[in-house]
Amino acid sequence: MGKTVIEKIIQAHTSDEAAPGKIVWMDLDIRSARDFGGPNVVKNYEREYAGLPLADKAKTFFTFDLCAPACTLKYADNQQVCRDFARKYGLEVYDVDRGIGTHVLMEEGLARANGTVVGTDSHMNILGALGAFGQGMGDVDITFAFRTGRTWFEVPESVKVILKGTFKKPTSAKDLTLYLLKVLGTKKIALRSAEFTGPSVAALSLAGRLTLCSMVTEMAGIIGFIPQCGADARKEIEGYTKAPYSPFSADGDAGYAETVEVDVQDLPPQAAAPPSPTNVKPAAELRGTQIDSGFIGSCTNGRFEDFAEAARVLKGRKIKKGIMLKIVPATRRVYEELLAKGILQDLFEAGAIVVNPGCGGCAEGHVGLTGKGEVQISTGNRNFAGKQGKGQTYLAGPAVVAASCILGHIAGPEDL
């Protein structure tokens, strides 16, 4: 029988047979750790492997994004622990000035189609957007990967998700993603690799692909791939890797555990109400819900295009008095482009708070935390109870967040 995308990538990294359900020992092309997990990796390494070399220092990185620059003394200490280790072993650090690690690994051309990339970020599987097998792992796994360059992995089953139909703006990749969270929930692709196909995903930009693939984590999937790739996305990926983009595609006779069809024809904007990313409704049904704050950023919606979409709504308008809109670009490179093209100015003039690149409040970093009773609308990927504080978080796309911040309640651009 032929192989699916995930089976081909794993097969290219192991001498074991990469068939679903089999446990293989797999080579890892890139291993990384963040300012969260990283200090634990250092501690593990110095305890278990003191004095022993890393498998390959040119393939081993630190990326600081969670609390950047450090906002607590503990994080300042933890980041320095990683820097000291990196200096001692000669490793590259993408420090607190650089932004979200997964995005930096992509922009640096380190995460590549058909490669294997691990790190202490549960959204590492976002790299499925460029045909790479990214996987988040805990600090024990990553320590072992630093030392050996390998890990064990149970080859997952694959599920094919066929998206029927197309939709128009202002519906975005985030709305599609939220709708899939509603339909697929946390069961349909749980512990599986998903391959998304259909005209609506084939047309996505790289930013849109990242949005969809990032939230496979919230669907409890191992990873999601989008085998079809539009010209714009291809061009952007090739700009980072400086090589032709040629991801594996599944064989015609590849085996899928299941095929799911989802109708997305004329899909309207969506939003996830607390307390879970799968609690999704058409945004119009939530219209009028009062908000206190907005957040645009995160690995899910932190690309140039996401802020440009928000700026189209915000330009020439003002955020409602008393509403705080926080803007966190994913990376320094995104920030640079926003600056060069005047987007930051549009956002600033509308009244937004613009800060340096990073993860923002997703994991209780700097920006995007809620106090008790506060209602936030966010382009992030999680709204679990208590995650970003004691308030409540709604998830939506950049246009809906921007429009909501102008009106002070959940709304779409059509309400302005």
Added chain:
Amino acid sequence: MDTLSHRGRIWVLADKSGKLIEDIDTDQIYHNAFLHITDIAEMGQYALGNLEGWKDFPKKARPGDIIAAGRNFGAGSSRQQAVDCFIALKVAVLLAPSYSSIYFRNAVNSGFPILRCGELGSLAAGRKLENGDEVEVDFLSGKGFNLTKNCAFSVDPMSGVQRDIYHKGNLFAFGRSFGR
């Protein structure tokens, strides 16, 4: 030979109707406010600290206790602390119908017995598994027995790699056993 079975008191993470709580995420298990902690001994006090109804778990837990939870346990973050906090409390076994992939790996790599139990939901709903019951689980045969309710059940036995890592203690020791 290490022990391959365990007997202990069980905590069933269920609502009042006996329905197991599903999708318990890593922020409910170990909140991101404490991610900066790297010393395992400090982590136990925060276990289940953001799970409504279970915030006093660290005070109630005794070494050797077993935890039973609903499907997709450990969703969300890759944080090892969400496993280590239970190790710190000397919780001995974790049972759930399914886990997030990362969480499951983290537990396996730490040599912490984590086992899938497909019938856990029906056991809990049928009151054949309740808080405080004395339960025995064999990691290799997959045989489970509730001594309090005199009721047998089964779990998925440890996989080969899981058993090997468990035998050696953790992934590091396992790696050393074949020269890595």
